[in-house]
Structures are given as structure tokens and as C-alpha cells.
Amino acid sequence: MAEGLLRAVDIYKSFVGVQALKKVSFEINPGEIHCLAGENGSGKSTLIKVISGVYSPDSGYMEFGGKRYEKITPIDAIQSGIQVIYQDFSIFPNLTVMENLAFNSELADRRKIVNWKRMRKIATDAIAKINFKVDLDAMVGTLTVAEKQMIAISRALMFNTKLIIMDEPTTALTKREVRNLFNIILKLKERGIAILFVSHKLNEVFEISEKFTILRSGELVATGSTADLDSEKFSFFMTGREFQKKTFVPLNVSKEPIFQAKGIGMKSAFHDVSFDLRRGEIIGITGLLDSGRTELALSLFGIRPIDHGAVLVNGEEVKIINPQVAMQHKIGYVPEDRLSEGLFLTQSIADNIVISEIDSLANKIGILDHKRRSEEIERWVRELAISTPNPDNACQTLSGGNQQRVVLAKWLALNLDILILNGPTVGVDIGSKHDIHGILQKLAEEGLALLIISDDLPEVLENCSRILVMKSGSIVADLDAAKSDEKTILSYMM
Amino acid sequence: MKSTISNTLQKLSRRNEPYVFLVLMLLCVLIEIRSGQFFSSNNLVDIASAFAVPGLFAIGAFMVIISGGIDVSFPALASLSVYATTKFLLDVNYQGGVWLAILIALALGAILGAFNGLFIGYFRLPALIVTLGSSSVFKGIMQGALNSKQLTVIPIGMKNFGTSSLFIAKNPVSGLTSRMPVAILAFLIVLFLVYFLMRYTMFGRGLYGIGGSEISAHRAGFGVRNTKFIMYVMVGMIASLAGVMRVCMMQQAHPTNMLGMEMNIIAGVVLGGTAITGGRGTLLGCMLGTLLIVIVENSLILIGVPTSWKSVFTGLLIIIGTGVSAYQVSRMNRVRSVETVAKEVV
Numbered sequence: 001m002a003e004g005l006l007r008a009v010d011i012y013k014s015f016v017g018v019q020a021l022k023k024v025s026f027e028i029n030p031g032e033i034h035c036l037a038g039e040n041g042s043g044k045s046t047l048i049k050v051i052s053g054v055y056s057p058d059s060g061y062m063e064f065g066g067k068r069y070e071k072i073t074p075i076d077a078i079q080s081g082i083q084v085i086y087q088d089f090s091i092f093p094n095l096t097v098m099e100n101l102a103f104n105s106e107l108a109d110r111r112k113i114v115n116w117k118r119m120r121k122i123a124t125d126a127i128a129k130i131n132f133k134v135d136l137d138a139m140v141g142t143l144t145v146a147e148k149q150m151i152a153i154s155r156a157l158m159f160n161t162k163l164i165i166m167d168e169p170t171t172a173l174t175k176r177e178v179r180n181l182f183n184i185i186l187k188l189k190e191r192g193i194a195i196l197f198v199s200h201k202l203n204e205v206f207e208i209s210e211k212f213t214i215l216r217s218g219e220l221v222a223t224g225s226t227a228d229l230d231s232e233k234f235s236f237f238m239t240g241r242e243f244q245k246k247t248f249v250p251l252n253v254s255k256e257p258i259f260q261a262k263g264i265g266m267k268s269a270f271h272d273v274s275f276d277l278r279r280g281e282i283i284g285i286t287g288l289l290d291s292g293r294t295e296l297a298l299s300l301f302g303i304r305p306i307d308h309g310a311v312l313v314n315g316e317e318v319k320i321i322n323p324q325v326a327m328q329h330k331i332g333y334v335p336e337d338r339l340s341e342g343l344f345l346t347q348s349i350a351d352n353i354v355i356s357e358i359d360s361l362a363n364k365i366g367i368l369d370h371k372r373r374s375e376e377i378e379r380w381v382r383e384l385a386i387s388t389p390n391p392d393n394a395c396q397t398l399s400g401g402n403q404q405r406v407v408l409a410k411w412l413a414l415n416l417d418i419l420i421l422n423g424p425t426v427g428v429d430i431g432s433k434h435d436i437h438g439i440l441q442k443l444a445e446e447g448l449a450l451l452i453i454s455d456d457l458p459e460v461l462e463n464c465s466r467i468l469v470m471k472s473g474s475i476v477a478d479l480d481a482a483k484s485d486e487k488t489i490l491s492y493m494m
Numbered sequence: 495m496k497s498t499i500s501n502t503l504q505k506l507s508r509r510n511e512p513y514v515f516l517v518l519m520l521l522c523v524l525i526e527i528r529s530g531q532f533f534s535s536n537n538l539v540d541i542a543s544a545f546a547v548p549g550l551f552a553i554g555a556f557m558v559i560i561s562g563g564i565d566v567s568f569p570a571l572a573s574l575s576v577y578a579t580t581k582f583l584l585d586v587n588y589q590g591g592v593w594l595a596i597l598i599a600l601a602l603g604a605i606l607g608a609f610n611g612l613f614i615g616y617f618r619l620p621a622l623i624v625t626l627g628s629s630s631v632f633k634g635i636m637q638g639a640l641n642s643k644q645l646t647v648i649p650i651g652m653k654n655f656g657t658s659s660l661f662i663a664k665n666p667v668s669g670l671t672s673r674m675p676v677a678i679l680a681f682l683i684v685l686f687l688v689y690f691l692m693r694y695t696m697f698g699r700g701l702y703g704i705g706g707s708e709i710s711a712h713r714a715g716f717g718v719r720n721t722k723f724i725m726y727v728m729v730g731m732i733a734s735l736a737g738v739m740r741v742c743m744m745q746q747a748h749p750t751n752m753l754g755m756e757m758n759i760i761a762g763v764v765l766g767g768t769a770i771t772g773g774r775g776t777l778l779g780c781m782l783g784t785l786l787i788v789i790v791e792n793s794l795i796l797i798g799v800p801t802s803w804k805s806v807f808t809g810l811l812i813i814i815g816t817g818v819s820a821y822q823v824s825r826m827n828r829v830r831s832v833e834t835v836a837k838e839v840v
Contacts, residue, residue, distance in 0.1 A: 090713045094706035094773030099699065106696060107715035114694045 004063070005030045005162055005194050006051065006082070011060035013046055020046040021057070022218045028163065028211075031192045033185060035209035035226070037200050039238055039429040040401075043218040044198055048165055051196075052084045053077040065162075078108075081162030087171065089152040093141030098123040100140050100151055105158050126154040130184055146177035153184065157193075164188065165196040170204055174289050175455075182208050200238065200429050202231055216240055239431040248441050248481075250465040254279035256315065258449050259331075259418050261300070264309035269295035270473040271308065277418065282440065282450040284460035284481065287470030287493055294336065296470070297422045297453045301333035302326040313418075327356070329418075332411035334404075336422040336453075343395050343407060350377045350391040352406050357413045380409035384439060401425075401432020408439065419443070422453045437463050457486045469493055510767025511779040513818065518786050525789075528797040535663040536672035537793070543674065543743070545788045546681045550736035551759045552784040553688050553777070554729040559763055560692070561725055562705040562772030563614060563621035566760070567629035569752040571610075571730055572737030574632040575602035577642055579738070580747040583649040592655035592742065599734040606632065607730020608723070615722035633753070642749035648741060656742030677739040684732055689777050701725060705772030758808060762787040765815040786811065 013021040049055045053074040064080035102119035213223040214237040222237045257276035265271035270292035302320040384405040425433040469477040469492040477492040526532040558565040579599045613624040659673035692698035703711040766783025768775025
């Protein structure tokens with residue numbers, strides 16, 4: 001293994017009683033694109049931190065370019081050519097692009113005095129390496145996620161970099177930006193730079209990586225060439241569970257539509273949208289990012305009211321001018337970005353569940369009935385299998401999938417008739433995704449009407465009875481999910 | 495060329511300084527119209543002289559807020575170190591120049607600042623809690639251990655420094671004269687040094703960096719703990735220097751005279767566009783904001799507002815001023831999110 005760039009051998013690491021890594025060995029060669037996958041808490045981050053010297057392993061050793069280290073410091077790692085791009089990109093939102101780019105090398109050179117000319121030159125050279133064009137004097141906080149990521153990549157390349165570790169780089173990117181990122185990764189590969197790509201998105205793993213390593217509960221469960229991997233194996237390695245795809249079959253569809261949209265539109269977002277939604281049905285709405293799908297969802301819930309057409313609930317026209325009206329008509333909305341829109345992260349799980357039904361839990365004079373409150377909380381924690389030792393813990397202690405369940409619980413507690421979900425499983429790991437799909441299908445069987453807005457085509461195909469495809473603000477196709485496939489949908493989308 | 499001008503204008507309109515400057519000018523003109531006294535040479539010198547001490551405090555508060563921290567202990571810190579210095583020099587019957595008083599006060603300020611810096615920088619305790627606590631501790635030491643009472647006599651060196659002036663301005667109409675105190679030089683020197691520090695040293699840029707994102711600063715290789723510690727030491731020294739200037743100019747050491755200044759100073763800094771959350775703001779804006787507060791405090795009497803109403807006006811100014819900056823920020827964020835969405839949709 002003379003050509004190996006990095007080898008980590010039999011790494012053990014534990015934190016106060018929790019074994020985070022058990023005998024994990026890992027290897028990457030120059031110019032290799034390697035995907036590290038695993039669910040939340042599988043030890044991915046710990047492994048990255050051991051490799052980059054943030055944590056020192058309890059036992060085991062590492063080799064960089066043939067040199068053996070029992071223990072490394074972050075400085076050793078950087079000098080050996082390892083750069084980590086964290087999910088938050090380690091940027092300074094309040095400073096200019098120039099400073100963000102130049103700080104690291106200025107500090108590495110132990111400079112004390114700032115020379116703005118030199119900083120500008122460093123920054124210009126850095127972005128030129130990946131042909132990235134940006135105003136060097138712009139404040140980084142005003143840039144898009146993709147641009148911030150490009151800054152982080154340019155910065156990582158300033159040193160004699162041999163390995164770049166990217167922690168879930170595609171999470172907040174649009175499809176187009178992901179494509180752009182992949183092109184850059186491929187160019188880096190040509191230059192002999194190895195990329196360790198942390199992801200739990202199946203399609204990305206297949207698309208970009210040559211090798212993969214999957215961790216589960218701190219143990220290495222599989223490693224090898226991506227060519228030998230298929231999606232069933234991948235899911236199994238990730239979760240240790242076998243999933244049967246359970247395609248949704250609508251059972252108890254009501255005769256009368258519970259919700260009807262008649263030629264609704266909103267200026268510069270969507271127009272002439274009509275559809276009927278019945279109890280027991282799951283309708284999927286899909287389309288590209290600019291197709292107006294998110295705006296439609298927001299309008300149906302009254303966040304951005306429609307200015308054309310009519311909405312009928314139970315056959316009667318309703319003016320949904322704000323979310324309160326929507327809620328009165330038993331319409332719920334689970335937002336796309338559950339972190340910023342749907343949850344009070346620092347508050348307890350319990351409070352998040354009961355927040356929307358808090359009025360009904362109070363007695364006549366407005367005092368909270370604690371017994372009923374805890375019954376409700378217990379019920380939803382059980383029903384949606386939210387895994388927490390104590391519902392009084394803060395919401396931010398939960399994993400992405402469990403947070404999504406709390407958002408669901410919050411709405412279901414209202415005994416809704418119609419539930420709109422926008423990107424219900426974005427950023428959720430495979431196991432939780434499967435569970436959430438199960439819950440949604442069960443809810444439909446129990447008589448709820450669901451509307452799923454998603455660009456995850458397998459998700460839509462598997463869970464919906466009908467699929468509406470949007471393009472440039474209008475519905476271009478109304479498909480029967482059982483009779484369509486990804487290709488058909490894509491052809492309407494593009 | 496035209497586009498660069500409109501570009502610059504657009505950038506300016508997003509900054510806070512022009513607005514503060516405008517309000518400041520409006521206020522000055524208003525006072526001038528009502529009284530005809532504002533732009534008289536002696537009034538301007540009076541304002542400059544009243545500005546020296548709050549200006550120094552504001553520079554210290556500015557550094558702390560930029561780094562994402564907050565310091566409410568600087569008046570107590572300044573009071574303690576200058577009181578101890580004065581008392582010691584009186585006890586040894588020191589007859590020399592003011593330089594020794596300044597040196598001793600700077601040393602004491604550094605030690606007291608290090609106390610804050612130790613808890614905030616190294617033990618990572620919240621700055622507000624630490625400085626609220628240290629403020630009490632400093633007051634307690636002064637009133638308990640030093641048994642402080644008003645010192646009506648101060649050492650001769652400090653006395654002479656306080657009465658010496660750079661020049662004297664005379665109002666040709668009223669015949670009133672005002673002295674420009676030498677203490678203004680201390681302020682200008684510190685202003686220049688801190689400007690250089692914040693703009694042209696990695697230490698200063700590090701303070702901005704830490705204020706923006708402490709984790710990123712750590713990962714980039716800034717010594718976050720050391721930077722914070724040294725900053726609190728510096729701020730202690732600047733505050734103590736302000737204390738010495740204050741005592742010299744007042745010709746007496748009053749132990750509680752400076753206490754309670756922290757709120758107006760911090761308000762002035764925030765008024766000048768420094769983000770209370772850290773990372774954003776300029777020294778120029780900070781000075782303009784502080785000047786606004788000083789003028790309101792000192793010149794309302796010129797337009798016939800009784801001094802008892804002074805705090806009401808200062809309070810209103812703070813609410814309106816910080817409200818406007820908060821609105822600015824939210825507007826900017828909205829523009830930003832719209833721009834970002836526009837970019838991402840393309």
C-alpha cells in the first residue's frame with residue numbers, strides 16, 4: 001500500500017461510556033472520491049475528527065503518506081495536507097470574502113500586521129484556482145449557501161492540500177448547485193486531490209464516489225467499490241434493517257373532495273392551479289425549485305394568500321387569508337425547513353408537541369390542565385415513536401428524523417382533515433425516512449387528506465396516489481402514481 | 495464612473511454612519527437655531543472637553559462589543575483604579591508629574607481587566623454575568639477595603655495636568671471662555687492606536703472574526719482565548735486612563751461619580767451602528783453615536799430643556815436610535831433573502 005494517502009488502522013474512541021468508534025479501519029488513495037455514509041450517531045463525525053486531529057483516538061494509529069502517527073494534532077493534519085470543510089463552512093458572515101479567504105494563510109504565516117493588498121492577492125489567487133467569480137468586498141453573510149461553500153473550498157485549496165473532507169456538502173444546495181459542486185470535485189480529482197465525502201444521500205453516493213465506507217453504531221459495516229453497491233444493500237448497511245418498499249394504495253377514499261382548488265393563482269409565482277383532494281388520498285406535487293411548488297404550499301396554508309381563483313373546503317368557499325383561517329378549517333402545514341420554521345429548538349419536545357393545541361388544553365378560565373397535557377404528549381410520543389428518554393428534553397437533542405416527527409405530532413394533535421407537507425424527509429436519514437413514510441400512509445388510511453410537496457421522485461412515486469407536476473407556475477401533468485415512473489415525471493418537469 | 499458613484503451611495507445607504515451623522519447635524523442645527531450658541535467656539539470646545547472621557551470609555555466598550563462580548567464593569571473598574579492611584583499618591587505625598595499617576599492607573603487597569611479576561615476568555619463564562627459580578631467586586635473593594643470617600647485634594651501633578659490647556663476659546667458675544675484640556679490628547683492618541691489595531695493588525699481582525707463566529711475563528715487558527723484575554727486587559731487600561739482624565743479634569747476624586755455611565759456609553763456605541771451581537775461596526779460610527787449622546791446630555795440646556803428632563807431625552811434618543819438600526823438590519827436581511835432566493839432560482 002505504498003501509494004496510500006491516508007490509512008487509519010483499528011481506531012477506537014469512546015466518550016464518557018459511549019463507544020463512538022470500534023475498531024474502525026479506513027483507507028483512501030490520492031485522487032480517490034470516497035463516500036463515508038452512516039446514520040446520525042454512527043460515528044461519521046467522530047472518524048472525521050480523529051483523522052483531522054481534533055480528537056485523539058483511544059487506540060489505533062494513522063499513516064499519512066507512509067508516515068505513522070499514534071496521535072496527531074490539527075496542525076499535523078493540515079501540514080500533511082488534510083483540510084476539513086465543515087457543514088457550517090467555518091466562515092465569518094460579518095467579514096468580506098477577501099478576509100474569509102486570507103485569514104487562514106495569514107495566521108499560518110504568523111503575521112501580526114494586516115496588509116490589505118497582500119490579502120487581496122491571496123484571495124484573488126485562491127478563487128482563481130477553481131474559477132470561482134465573486135466580489136471580494138462582498139460580505140460573506142450576503143452570499144448564497146453555494147457561494148459560501150465555494151469560499152470554503154477555495155480556502156481549503158490554498159495549502160498543499162492532498163485530502164479534502166466535506167461534511168454533508170450537499171445538504172442545503174439546489175440541484176444545479178450540487179451539479180456544479182460535483183464538477184469541481186471531479187476537477188480536484190484530476191489534480192490528484194482525494195475527496196472524502198460525507199453523505200447519507202443514496203443518489204449522491206452512487207453518482208460521485210468510487211469507494212464507499214459505511215459506519216453503523218461506531219462499527220465499520222461495509223467498505224468497497226461503489227460499483228458493487230445497490231440501493232437495497234446501501235439501506236441495509238446503513239440501518240441494519242431490511243425495508244420492503246410499501247407503495248401506497250389508497251383504501252378509504254371519500255366520494256366528495258374535502259379540498260378543491262379552482263383556478264387559483266398568485267402573482268409571479270403560480271397561476272391557474274386546479275385540483276381536488278379527497279380524504280384518504282395522498283397527492284404529490286413535484287417540480288423544479290422555481291416551478292412555484294413551494295409558493296403553492298404557502299398559499300394553501302395562507303402564508304402568502306392567493307389573489308386569483310377559489311378554494312373550497314367541504315364544498316364551501318373559504319378565503320384562506322392567513323394561517324389562522326387555515327387552521328380553523330383543519331388544514332395543517334409542515335414546512336420545508338423544519339429547523340427554522342416549524343420548531344422551537346431550545347424548548348422541550350413536550351411543549352413543541354402541544355403548542356398548536358394549547359388553547360384546547362386549558363380550562364374555562366384559561367389555566368392549563370396538566371394532566372391532559374401529559375396525556376397528549378405521551379400519546380404522540382408513543383404513536384409516532386419519537387425516540388427520546390424524556391419529552392422534557394430540548395428539541396435540539398433529537399436527530400433530524402425525530403425532529404420531523406415532533407413537527408408532525410404538533411399538527412396531528414389538532415385532529416386535522418388536511419395536512420400539507422413540504423419536503424417531508426429533507427435531511428432525514430434512511431431509517432427515519434422509511435418510518436415517516438409509514439406514518440404518512442397510515443394517516444391516509446385513517447382518513448386524513450395529504451398533500452406532499454417534494455422533488456424526491458422515488459418518495460412521491462412510493463407514497464402518493466396521484467402526482468401533479470408543476471412547471472413555471474402551472475400544473476403540466478396530473479399522473480396516476482401507480483402507472484408512472486421517474487422518467488415520465490422528469491420529462492414533464494424539465 | 496456613474497455606476498461606481500451610485501454603487502458607493504448604495505453601499506453607504508446600507509451603513510449606519512451616514513444616518514447617525516445626519517441626525518447629529520440636524521440636532522446641532524436645531525440647537526443653533528434655537529439658541530444661536532451652538533456653533534460658538536467656546537461651546538464647541540466645551541463639547542470636545544466633555545467628550546474626552548465618554549469617548550475613551552466608548553472605545554473600550556466598542557472593542558468588547560465587536561468581539562461579541564459586553565462589559566458593564568468599566569465605570570467601576572475605572573473608579574477603583576483611579577481612586578486607588580490617587581489615594582496612594584496622596585499617602586506618599588507625591589509631588590511629581592501626572593505620568594506616574596497614569597502609569598499606576600494603567601497597571602491597575604490591566605490587572606482588573608485581566609480579572610474579567612480570565613473569567614470570560616479562559617473560563618468561557620458569559621461576559622454580561624462576569625462583568626456584572628466584577629462591577630460589584632470593584633465597587634466593594636473601593637468602598638470596603640479602601641474606605642472610599644470624596645478626595646477634594648488631588649496630587650499636584652494631576653491638578654496641574656487637569657488645569658493646563660492646549661488653547662482657550664473665547665466667545666466674542668458673551669465673553670465666556672472655554673479651555674481645551676490636554677486630556678483630549680490622551681483620547682486622540684488612544685483613538686488612533688485602537689483604529690490602527692482594529693484595522694491593521696491580525697489581533698483587531700481577530701476580534702471582528704470572533705464576534706462573527708467564535709468557532710470559525712478557532713478553526714481558522716486565531717487564539718480565541720488569548721485574544722479575548724488581552725482585549726479585556728486593554729479595555730481595563732483604556733477605562734483606567736479615562737478615569738485618570740476624569741479625576742484630573744474634575745480636580746477631585748469622587749468614588750461614585752462615574753458609576754452608572756455604562757448604559758449611556760453602550761447605548762452610544764450601539765447607536766453608532768455597532769451590532770450588539772458582535773462582529774459589525776466601525777470606530778467612526780461608534781464615535782458619532784457617543785458624540786450624539788454627549789451633545790444631548792450637554793446641550794439641551796441651550797434650547798431651554800431643563801436638566802431634569804435630560805434623561806428622558808437621552809432615553810428617547812436611545813430607543814429611537816437603536817430602533818432605527820434594528821429596522822435597518824431587518825430590512826437588509828429581507829433584501830438579502832430576496833436577493834439570495836433570486837440567485838438560487840436562476
